[in-house]
Amino acid sequence: MHRFFVDPQQFSGDRVSLPEDIAHQIRNVLRLRPGAAILVLDNSGAEYEVLLRQVDKQQVVGEAVAKRPSPNEPAVQLTLYQALMKRDKFEWVLQKGTEIGVSQFVPLVTQRSLVQDVDIKTNKQARWHKILTEAAEQSRRGRIPELHPPQTLAEALAAHPPQPGLIAWEEEVGLGLREALGGGERPSHISLFIGPEGGFAAEEVEAAQAAGLRAITLGKRILRAETAALVAAALVLHELDIT
Numbered sequence: 246m247h248r249f250f251v252d253p254q255q256f257s258g259d260r261v262s263l264p265e266d267i268a269h270q271i272r273n274v275l276r277l278r279p280g281a282a283i284l285v286l287d288n289s290g291a292e293y294e295v296l297l298r299q300v301d302k303q304q305v306v307g308e309a310v311a312k313r314p315s316p317n318e319p320a321v322q323l324t325l326y327q328a329l330m331k332r333d334k335f336e337w338v339l340q341k342g343t344e345i346g347v348s349q350f351v352p353l354v355t356q357r358s359l360v361q362d363v364d365i366k367t368n369k370q371a372r373w374h375k376i377l378t379e380a381a382e383q384s385r386r387g388r389i390p391e392l393h394p395p396q397t398l399a400e401a402l403a404a405h406p407p408q409p410g411l412i413a414w415e416e417e418v419g420l421g422l423r424e425a426l427g428g429g430e431r432p433s434h435i436s437l438f439i440g441p442e443g444g445f446a447a448e449e450v451e452a453a454q455a456a457g458l459r460a461i462t463l464g465k466r467i468l469r470a471e472t473a474a475l476v477a478a479a480l481v482l483h484e485l486d487i488t
């Protein structure tokens with residue numbers, strides 16, 4: 246069944262009016278007819294089974310006939326703090342991270358980031374939001390991951406919430422990801438910090454440790470930043486997303 250995220254205000258009781266971009270998809274691309282069923286998500290974690298009632302040039306309107314919690318959200322909320330990289334690589338991490346199950350993305354500016362601009366233009370924010378939305382629809386997520394404004398590592402550490410945090414450091418040899426996650430209660434929230442192409446500086450890792458994060462190794466091979474992000478995210482969710 247086709248899945249679409251809409252703003253909650255598109256609902257009025259059981260009636261949902263699809264915004265023009267989705268209406269266009271339904272009418273002209275998918276050529277769905279009245280009576281066809283779609284899934285509509287309001288980004289609250291719920292999904293609605295909707296039967297199309299009206300499909301014409303003026304509007305596309307459906308009726309919600311069932312509501313249920315989306316079964317596909319991970320049991321642990323993973324926040325990925327990702328050093329900014331060249332555009333295509335960063336966007337790849339947003340897309341694939343969404344598929345894997347990342348809940349929040351925080352773009353980071355670090356000492357060795359190639360991109361040092363904390364002010365991301367509005368059009369880029371919109372583009373990123375579209376990537377997240379499409380990846381969430383495609384991977385059957387119940388929520389679109391949240392995208393935070395870019396921040397420096399120092400800002401991110403100062404604002405880090407009281408939840409376990411891991412920083413993947415290419416110079417770390419002792420602590421592996423599984424050991425770092427083992428023991429104690431399974432957390433409901435966790436953070437993962439991934440460095441830029443040039444890696445983290447030692448003093449950045451020290452600052453992260455002083456803020457309560459634990460430095461981990463992802464193994465003997467050095468991964469490219471975008472590979473490290475996805476491997477680490479997948480491993481964290483593999484260990485913790487157990488329902």
Ligand code: SAH
Nearest residue numbers: 413414415440443444445462463468470473
């Ligand atoms: N230029 C650096 C490598 C940077 S890799 C060098 O040659 O040493 C980019 C980021 O991916 C790192 O900052 C780290 O966060 C992560 N990463 C890659 N491989 C890793 C590994 N084996 N262990 C831990 N983190 C790793």
